[in-house]
Structure formats: C-alpha cells, structure tokens
Amino acid sequence: MGSPNSTTLVLVGNDSPNAFGALARHANVRAASLADSSDEEAARWVTQANAPYVVHDRDPLAHVAAAWVEFFDDLSTLGTLDLEVERASSALESGSLSMPDYYIVVDPESLAPTWKHWWLGVLPQAAPTRVIPWAEGSTSLVRMLRRLPTGRSWPTPGPWLHEVARSVPDQIGKGSSGSAGPTLTAG
Numbered sequence: 001m002g003s004p005n006s007t008t009l010v011l012v013g014n015d016s017p018n019a020f021g022a023l024a025r026h027a028n029v030r031a032a033s034l035a036d037s038s039d040e041e042a043a044r045w046v047t048q049a050n051a052p053y054v055v056h057d058r059d060p061l062a063h064v065a066a067a068w069v070e071f072f073d074d075l076s077t078l079g080t081l082d083l084e085v086e087r088a089s090s091a092l093e094s095g096s097l098s099m100p101d102y103y104i105v106v107d108p109e110s111l112a113p114t115w116k117h118w119w120l121g122v123l124p125q126a127a128p129t130r131v132i133p134w135a136e137g138s139t140s141l142v143r144m145l146r147r148l149p150t151g152r153s154w155p156t157p158g159p160w161l162h163e164v165a166r167s168v169p170d171q172i173g174k175g176s177s178g179s180a181g182p183t184l185t186a187g
Helices: 016-022 039-047 062-072 078-094 113-126 141-146 157-161
Strands: 007-012 029-031 053-056 102-106 131-134
Touching: 007 016, 016 102, 016 141, 039 053, 062 078, 062 113, 078 157, 102 113, 113 131, 113 157, 131 141
Parallel strands: 007 053, 007 102, 029 053, 102 131
Antiparallel strands: none
16 A cells, blocks of 8 residues: 555554654644555555655554464464465555555554564564654654655565564574574474
8 A cells, every 4th residue: 555656654553543643733744544444445545645654554464463473472373374474465466455665663662572573573674774663752753754764665575475484583683694584394
C-alpha cells in the first residue's frame, strides 16, 4: 500500500494509536488508523492520499510478524510461519500489498522481547534505514519525518521473507556478514 506521490510510513508498536494525535494537525501529513480496515479500503485510502507524508498502522507484514513471534515463543508451528510468509510474498508480488517506505517503531522499549527482535532485528536486516525506533519525548514525530534517513529501498520481499525463520531472536546480527543468523534444523 504505497502512495506514488507520498512517503508512506507505518506506525507499529504498543503505543502506535497514541502517536496519530501528534500528526493530525499538520497539513503535509495525512494520518489515520487503518488497523480495522480491509486491505482494499486501506489501499484506496493510501493511494488517494494527497500529502507528502502518509502515515497509518496497516502493516502489510502483520501476519508474518505475528507468526514469527508465535513460532519463537513456542505458540505456533513452522508451518504456520511458512504459510504466512507465502501469503505475504504472493500479495506483495501481485501488488495487492506493498511495503511502506518506512516503519516507525513507537516506544520500542515497551515491546515484549520477541516483538522487539522482529522490529529491531529481522526487518532492519532487509533494509536497515527503513525501520526507525521512536520514543515519545525524544524528538517530535513531525520533526523526525523531516529527517528520515536515506538508503536503499526494501529488496524484493520474497527472498528475504522466506529466510525469516532463520532469524533467531538473540542471534540476529551475530552470524557472518549478510547472514540471517544460524540455520534451524529439524531435530
């Protein structure tokens, strides 16, 4: 769900709904909670946006993230994670979903450990400058929008999404350069 004329940001984290208030009064930002919208409604809202910044909370990888967290918290199976990765990859390839330009992780210190590893470990492996932690009280969210880092865009999602099961919490970044971490083996 990208807007061709805007920079699209997805707010994630426990306190993401509270962050919308800081953006509502700025003319160059169109912000809304789309968490309860259908994919079609959310895509329509984003593509019709006519502002430099479009901010919402409809994460195209929400199901993958939840399956990854549940898998590593021993609440789900690898099959469930594989299914969600396949669904997201297909939707991203077909264009029915798209990656935002940036993820803003609101108050990352309040996240449960496995969620923190997803947002600050797994996703930044794919595109380090595209995931930004933000805590209320640090710099204002509007000021942060004006200072977004530049860097490479998201790589084609399919290949790196299929590797997320190998991104083990507490091991992310400890493998060799470019590695997604240790390989899991059935045992």
